[in-house]
Amino acid sequence: MSETSTLVGAEHFRYVAERTTREDEFLRELKRAAIAEGIPQIWVAPEQGSFMQILLRAARARDVVEVGTLAGYSAIWMARALPEGGRVRTIELEPKHADFAERWIAKSDVAGRIEVLRGAGMDVLKTFAADSADVAFLDADKSSYAKYLAECLRIVRRGGLILVDNAFAFGELFGAATREDVATVRAFNERMAKTRELQSIIVPLGDGLWVGVKT
Ligand code: DHB
Ligand code: MG
Numbered sequence: 001m002s003e004t005s006t007l008v009g010a011e012h013f014r015y016v017a018e019r020t021t022r023e024d025e026f027l028r029e030l031k032r033a034a035i036a037e038g039i040p041q042i043w044v045a046p047e048q049g050s051f052m053q054i055l056l057r058a059a060r061a062r063d064v065v066e067v068g069t070l071a072g073y074s075a076i077w078m079a080r081a082l083p084e085g086g087r088v089r090t091i092e093l094e095p096k097h098a099d100f101a102e103r104w105i106a107k108s109d110v111a112g113r114i115e116v117l118r119g120a121g122m123d124v125l126k127t128f129a130a131d132s133a134d135v136a137f138l139d140a141d142k143s144s145y146a147k148y149l150a151e152c153l154r155i156v157r158r159g160g161l162i163l164v165d166n167a168f169a170f171g172e173l174f175g176a177a178t179r180e181d182v183a184t185v186r187a188f189n190e191r192m193a194k195t196r197e198l199q200s201i202i203v204p205l206g207d208g209l210w211v212g213v214k215t
Pocket of ligand 2: 139165166
């Protein structure tokens with residue numbers, strides 16, 4: 001804790017969330033439908049979605065790659081920040097999740113801007129051209145994060161962004177962990193911090209969001 005920082009707690013996060021663009025009724029409905037269909041209740045926090053939109057707009061992003069579509073919630077947040085002609089290529093391994101996401105994306109206001117690509121993250125990423133994206137968002141299996149990062153450093157143009165979810169390891173970053181992938185996230189965080197092609201920082205929104213600029 002440095003002398004120049006305020007120690008933030010639950011009150012501050014509530015204060016931030018209350019002053020942030022909220023999710024709309026469509027995204028709330030998507031979540032209710034996902035729960036009803038037994039899709040895992042895993043999505044970015046609304047204030048994180050809003051922050052990602054701000055980053056995409058500031059970066060003037062047109063082409064976004066996402067690894068881990070799940071219900072399509074974050075893909076819709078991101079697609080809404082893109083200009084006409086922009087696109088999100090989002091990769092999903094689980095057919096049930098891809099089916100759900102495709103249905104809800106088709107009903108959304110950004111249906112023409114999101115492409116759901118089915119398959120394992122690495123298999124699909126390998127088909128993407130170098131420098132073909134402005135932003136990549138990693139939010140899939142944590143065991144492959146290091147490989148996804150290496151691949152996205154190829155795919156994202158210089159000056160582009162690499163965003164990575166779950167830097168806080170599902171809330172288990174410190175102390176004893178109940179999940180195996182907590183150690184994986186901790187190791188990934190060290191790698192991210194040491195990646196010289198990126199200037200990066202963990203933004204404490206949601207479960208911790210890595211934001212890296214490719215220098
Ligand atoms: C889990 C995965 C995520 O990407 C997330 O944001 C929250 C939870 C999980 O695997 O439980
Ligand atoms: Mg996540």
